[in-house]
Amino acid sequence: MHRIWLSTCTLLATAASAQTVPYPAQPVHLVVGFAAGGPSDIVARAFGDHAAKPLGQPIIIENKPGANAVLAAEAVSLSKPDGLTLLAAATNHTMIPALYAGRIKFDAAKSFIPVCTLASSATVLVVGPSLPVKNLAEFIGRAKAKPDSLTYATPGQGSSPHLATEQFQRLAGVHMVHVPYKGAAPAVTDLLGGQVDLSFATVGSVLPHLKSGKLKALAVAARQRSALLPDVPTFEEAGVKGYSIDTWYGLLAPAGTPAGAIQVLTREATEFSRSAALRERLAGAGLEPANVCGDAFAAQIAREIDSNTRIAHDLNLKAE
Incomplete structure (x- = not known):
């Protein structure tokens, strides 16, 4: 009986110990x-x-x-x-x-x-040297005046930037031509070279080119301005309401x-x-x-x- 009692106590102690092992143990x-x-x-x-x-x-x-x-x-x-x-x-x-x-x-x-x-x-709308517009209002005006005249680059069909651009087109009432690439790098390369007009890109993928002045940011699709691009307005500030694509x-x-x-x-x-x-x-x-x-x-x-x-x-x- 004494041995049974000791065995029971040992099992209970082991169970209690297992339950109190801090996470993570491995x-x-x-x-x-x-x-x-x-x-x-x-x-x-x-x-x-x-x-x-x-x-x-x-x-x-x-x-x-x-x-x-x-x-x-x-x-x-x-x-x-x-x-x-x-x-x-x-x-x-x-x-x-x-x-x-x-x-x-x-x-x-x-x-x-x-x-x-x-x-x-944050997702940022950037334009290349082929599209010398000063701000988002001017960009939208140009896109509305000539539907399907502007081309936008993305890292691929169904990618985050692709769906982000489609959402923007619906809100802004514009229609542009999609040019999908196999990744962000070639898309940015052609944007820099003027083969395409614009891109909805993550800040990280275009930040060096924005700092060098080779690309221009028109608006940031976030609830507040990016600390990395403090001078670039949000889409909300620039007149496109309800557009936030972080x-x-x-x-x-x-x-x-x-x-x-x-x-x-x-x-x-x-x-x-x-x-x-x-x-x-x-x-x-x-x-x-x-x-x-x-x-x-x-x-x-x-x-x-x-x-x-x-x-x-x-x-x-x-x-x-």
Whole structure:
């Protein structure tokens, strides 16, 4: 009887100890859906460097590019929901339901718990040397006067800038010709060379050319002016109401991840956004800290999925 009592006590103590093991007890894997060196990767590595010390565990960055980050999202959605495998997601995650309907094994919303955004890069309307306009009003006037006379570059059919431009055209009542490229770099190259007239690009992809004067920014699609482009008005200020297209980068955890782990990750994401040193590091890549968490982040993702799905349906867009 005495031995049974000791065994019971030992089991209870072991169970209690297991329940109080702090998160994380093992290294955390942060999966990035793009190759190393891009903005998603930069944000993921910056967060990993920041959070590893307070978490007491290394954060291992795993680059898993392919299919517009679908491969990475699928891998994380199927992983054990213990907080040890996370997705470094970006705005393109909200386009997956529209572009890959019926071809994916997860739900872009329900299969994940949105933790927090970590950084953002505002979408900015830039014009090249072929289009010498001074401001947004002049640009819209020119586009309305000659429909389909202006050409806009994007990194590809169904990309974030493509859908952002389509939204702008609807709000502004203009129609332009889409010129898709295989990536942001060739699109910017032809914009600089005057082969295309304009682009709705992330600040980070065009910031050096704006600083050199080779490109001109007409408006920023954000709720407030970008700290990186303080002299450029928002679309709201320039007369196009309700147009805000921030590109966000954030953390998603598999559905079912314990609340305790989510709380710890939320804390570290919030601290990340407050760090002056990290703000400077992100600014070098044309990024700014962001901190939308929990229900607010989930609501943002739901709105974007709905909006992108409607636009993709109207344009009959599907990923190849």
